Amino acid sequence: MFECKNVSMHYRVRGSMVEALDGVYLKIEQGESVSVIGPSGSGKSTLLLILGGMLSPTAGEVYFEQENLYRYKPDKRAQIRGANMGFVFQTFNLIPYLSALENVMLPLSLNEYAQKNQREQAVRVLERVELGHRLEHKPNELSIGQQQRVALARMLVTNPRVILADEPTGSLDPETGKNILDFLDELNREEGKTVIMVTHDPAAAERAERRLRIVSGQIVEDDLVVV
C-alpha cells in the first residue's frame, strides 16, 4: 500500500537545518497495524504527514498504491487523501464553531459528497462511537474523551482504507485512551483498515502488529525488517 524509497526531509527552523527524516526505506501493506515510536523530534509526525501526502519530502519517493504520490499536484493529493485516508490528531482538531454532527459532516462537505446523504452518514458513525445523543453539542460542550470520539467519527465518515493517527491518546486519561485504542484495533482487525499510529506510549505501541522506532530521522528498529 505504502512504499518509501530513500525519503529524506530537511527544513530550516530559525536559521538552523533540521533533518527530520534521513534516507527512510519503508513498505506498509494493506491491513497492517503499525506503531511508530521514538523520542520527540525524531521525525515520527513528519513521516505520518509525508505518508498522508501533506508534506513533500526533500528527497526520495513515496508510493501509495503503486502511484508516486508526490508526482501529483497538491490538489490531486488532497483528492487521494480525502478518498482513502483518515487523520486522527492528538489535539483532535475539531472545528470549534461547528456542532459534533457538523464536524463529522465536514469531510463529506469538503469532498463534495451529496448533501442529502451527509447527515445520515454522520449520524451513523456518531452512533457507532456512542455519541448519538450529542449531535448538536459544540466541542467545548463535550468531554475530552467525547471530543476524541467525534474526531474518530469524523475520520471514519468517509470510510477510509488507511488511518493515520498522530498520538491519538496523548491528551486522554488511561481509561479513555484504552477505549480509543480498542476502537482502532477493531477497525484494523474487523474492517481491514491499515492503521499507522505515532505514539509515545510503549503500551499503545505494543498493541500494534508491527513497531517502527525512529531516531534522528532514521528507522532504527522494525519488527519486520532487521535494520
Added chain:
Amino acid sequence: MNLLTIVWRELWERKNQLATSFLAVSLGAAAIVAVYNIAYYTELKVNKDMKSLGANVLILPKNSTVSDYYAVDIQGATMADSIVDVITAAGLKGLDNMSPKLTWKTDVGGMSMPITGILPKNEIEAKEIWTGVKAFNPLIKIDEMNLTEAETLARRRYVHELGRDQVFLGADAAKKLDKSKGDTVTIGNRAFTVVSILPSTGTVDDGRIFAHLDTVQELSGKGRVVSVLELMACCSDLQQDLLPKLARLLPDQEIVTINQVIETQVKAGKLMHNLSILFLALMVLVGGASIATYMYANVRDRRREIGTMMALGAQSSVLQQIFLLKAGVLGAAGGVLGYLIGTVLAVFLGPVLAEVPVMPRPELLLLALGVCIVLSLLSSYLPARRAAGLDPFMTLREG
C-alpha cells in the same frame, strides 16, 4: 452541509471580530447611497425649477439682443421655421420640449396688440413621428402636474392642442377686449373662439393673444418664419454638450441660455458628483484596507483549522471558496445595512442640506450591494489565496 453553512457558522461565532470591517463597509455604502439619493432629488428639483421658468434655451435670429426674457420675440426679426424640423430631425439628447413662436403686432378691437403664434405640442410630436426621431424625452412629465391648458401656456409657455380658429387671451388682453372664455375675437377678417383666459403672470404675456403659428404666419403675411424658438433642455445634458451641438446645428442663429439657473445646476451637480467620487475613494481605501486586514488576521488565526481541512481532503479551490464566500456574505450584509443607513440619512438630511424632499430609491440597493460585494471580494482575494496556499505541515505543527 455546504460551504455556506460553514462560512455562516464561523461568521456568527466570531461576529465581534469583523465588526470594524463590517461597519467600515456599511458606512461607506451608506455615504454613497445618501449622496446619490440626495443628488437625484436635487437634480429633479432643479429640473422642476427650470421648467417653471418655461424655456431655458432661446434660439433667436442672428444679432438679436435679449433685454427682456419674456419680450424677446417682439423685436420684429424673424428666421425660417425650418429650424424646427432641423432640431427635430437631429434627435438631440436632453431636449424636453420645443416651442416655436412668431409675434406680430396688429390692430384688435381698435387697439394695437401683440399676437403670438405658437405651435401646439401635438403638432411637434407629429413631426417627431413623421421624421422617425424621438427628440423629446421629458424627465418630468408635464401632464402629471395637473395643469390646465391655460396654466400650461402661462407657466410653461406652450399648449398641447390648439385649433387654427382658436385663441388664448392673456389676462390683460382679455380685460382690454372685455372677452371671456367662449367669446369670439376678430383679428383681421377672421373670427376666433377664445379657448381660455390665461392666469396673470406679471409679464408682457398678460397683454398677448396666443393663436396657432400657422394662423399668425398667414395673417401677418410674413410666410414660414418664426421670431423665436424656445427650448426646454434638461439638466445634465445642458451641462455637457447640448449647447455646442445646437451651435453647430444652427450656425446662423443666436443661442441664449438662462445662465444663472444652469450654472447653479452645474455647480450642484458637480458638487454631488465630486462628493460621490470622494466617498467611493474613501470607501475603497478604508473599507478595502479594513476587510483585507481582517481577512489576513482571520487566515492567520485559522491556520490550524485550515491545516485540518487540508488533512480532511479539502482542495485549495475549496479553501479559497470558503474565504471568498465569507467576503461575499460580509459585502452583501454591509451593502444592505449601508443602503438602509444611507436612505435614512438621505431622507432626513436631504431637506436640511439640499432643501429637497428625498424618498427612498430601491434601485440604490443594487448599487450598494454591487459596490460592497465587489470591494469585499477584491480585498479578500489575496488573503483567500494565502489560505489556499498554506503549508499543511506548518499549520498542523504550530498548534
